[in-house]
Amino acid sequence: MTGLTLKDIRKSYGSVDVLHGIDLDIKQGEFIVFVGPSGCGKSTLLRMIAGLEAITGGEMYIDGQLVNDVPPSKRGIAMVFQSYALYPHMTVYDNMAFGMKIAGESKQEIDRRVRAAAESLQLSKYLDRLPKALSGGQRQRVAIGRAICRDPKVFLFDEPLSNLDAALRVATRIEIARLNEQMADTTMIYVTHDQVEAMTLADRIVVLSAGNIEQVGAPLELYERPANLFVAKFIGSPAMNIIPATISGPGNQTTVTLTGGMSVTLDVATEASEKGKQASFGVRPEDLRIADGADYVFEGEVSIVEALGEVTLLYIEGLVPGEPIVVKLPGIYDVHKGQRMRFAADRQKLHLFDASGHTYRK
Numbered sequence: 014m015t016g017l018t019l020k021d022i023r024k025s026y027g028s029v030d031v032l033h034g035i036d037l038d039i040k041q042g043e044f045i046v047f048v049g050p051s052g053c054g055k056s057t058l059l060r061m062i063a064g065l066e067a068i069t070g071g072e073m074y075i076d077g078q079l080v081n082d083v084p085p086s087k088r089g090i091a092m093v094f095q096s097y098a099l100y101p102h103m104t105v106y107d108n109m110a111f112g113m114k115i116a117g118e119s120k121q122e123i124d125r126r127v128r129a130a131a132e133s134l135q136l137s138k139y140l141d142r143l144p145k146a147l148s149g150g151q152r153q154r155v156a157i158g159r160a161i162c163r164d165p166k167v168f169l170f171d172e173p174l175s176n177l178d179a180a181l182r183v184a185t186r187i188e189i190a191r192l193n194e195q196m197a198d199t200t201m202i203y204v205t206h207d208q209v210e211a212m213t214l215a216d217r218i219v220v221l222s223a224g225n226i227e228q229v230g231a232p233l234e235l236y237e238r239p240a241n242l243f244v245a246k247f248i249g250s251p252a253m254n255i256i257p258a259t260i261s262g263p264g265n266q267t268t269v270t271l272t273g274g275m276s277v278t279l280d281v282a283t284e285a286s287e288k289g290k291q292a293s294f295g296v297r298p299e300d301l302r303i304a305d306g307a308d309y310v311f312e313g314e315v316s317i318v319e320a321l322g323e324v325t326l327l328y329i330e331g332l333v334p335g336e337p338i339v340v341k342l343p344g345i346y347d348v349h350k351g352q353r354m355r356f357a358a359d360r361q362k363l364h365l366f367d368a369s370g371h372t373y374r375k
C-alpha cells in the first residue's frame with residue numbers, strides 16, 4: 014500500500030519556522046489538494062515530500078518506509094512544476110524518455126511507455142517537436158507525460174495550471190481528472206491557489222494557514238461544515254459573510270443578536286453557559302435570498318450591483334460600516350443602487366463560531 018504518513022513534520026529556515034508540526038495520513042490512490050494563502054507553506058510541504066527540501070523535524074513515511082533521508086530519485090515520486098521544466102533542445106519524445114534512459118530502462122520499454130503516455134494525453138502527433146513549437150497547455154501535458162512514464166507511486170503537482178490561460182486551464186484540469194481515474198492506485202498530491210481545481214479534483218482538501226493545518230476534509234464537507242472561521246472564509250467565493258453577534262438564546266437551536274439588533278435563530282446547538290457570549294455569525298452569499306415575508310436575517314441598502322448574467326452580486330450596507338454583506342442571486346435581477354432590501358436564509362445553512370473562531374456545530 015503506497016500511502017503517505019506525515020508525523021509532526023516541521024520545517025525551519027534558520028530561525029524562521031515555516032511548518033509547525035504537520036500530521037497527515039494519505040491513503041494510496043487518494044487525490045489530496047493543499048490550499049492556503051500565499052506563504053502558508055504549501056509548496057514547502059510538497060517539496061519536502063518530494064525530497065527537494067530537508068525535513069527539520071518529524072517523520073515522513075512513504076509506503077511504510079521512513080524516507081526522511083531518502084533522496085528524491087529513490088522515493089518513487091514524480092513531480093510536475095508550474096514552469097514545465099522541459100529540456101528545450103530535446104524533442105517531446107526525448108523529454109518524456111529522459112528519466113527512463115537515466116534509470117537504464119530498455120529501449121523497448123521506454124518506447125512503450127512514451128507512446129502510451131502520449132496517447133493518453135493526446136500528444137502522439139507532437140512526439141518529434143521541440144517544446145518551443147508547442148502551446149503552454151501542450152508543454153504542460155508533456156511535463157505530465159514525462160512524470161507518468163516514470164510510473165510513480167506518488168504524483169506531485171505544484172500549481173501545474175497557473176501559467177495557462179482560462180480555457181486551457183479547464184481543458185488541462187479535465188485531463189488531470191481523467192488521468193487520476195486511469196491511475197487509480199497512484200496517490201496524487203496537488204498544490205493550487207484555484208478553488209475550482211481544489212473542489213473538483215480533490216478527494217480531500219488540506220487547508221493550511223501560517224504553517225498549520227486548519228482542516229482536512231472532502232470538498233463539500235469543508236464547504237458545508239467549516240471547522241473554524243479561517244476555513245469558512247477561505248473556501249467559497251465570494252467569501253462567507255461574517256457578522257459579529259451575541260448569543261441571546263442558547264439551546265438546541267440558538268438565537269443570536271446580530272450587530273444592528275436583528276435576532277436570528279440557527280439550527281446549531283449551544284450550551285446554556287454560552288448565553289451573552291460574543292460570537293461570529295456566518296452566511297454564504299449564495300445562501301441568501303430576497304425575503305418575501307417578515308422572516309428575514311438582515312436588511313440594508315444596496316451599494317453596488319454586479320450583474321454577471323448567470324448571477325447577480327449585491328453589496329448591502331447597513332450592518333457593519335464599511336463591510337457590506339455580499340448576496341449572490343442566481344440569474345438577472347432588476348435591482349438598483351440605494352434600494353432597501355431584506356434577505357432571508359434557511360436555518361440549516363447558517364453558521365456560528367465562538368470567540369476563538371471555532372464552529373459551534375458538532
Ligand SMILES: Nc1ncnc2c1ncn2[C@@H]1O[C@H](COP(=O)(O)OP(=O)(O)OP(=O)(O)O)[C@@H](O)[C@H]1O
Pocket residue numbers: 026029031049050051052053054055056057058
Ligand atoms: N529558502 C527559503 N529561505 C527562507 N524562507 C523561505 C525559503 N523558502 C520559503 N521560505 C518561506 O517559507 C514560507 C512558505 O513558503 P512556501 O513557498 O511554501 O509558501 P506557499 O504556501 O507555497 O506560497 P505561494 O502560494 O505564494 O507559493 C514563506 O513565508 C517563505 O517566505
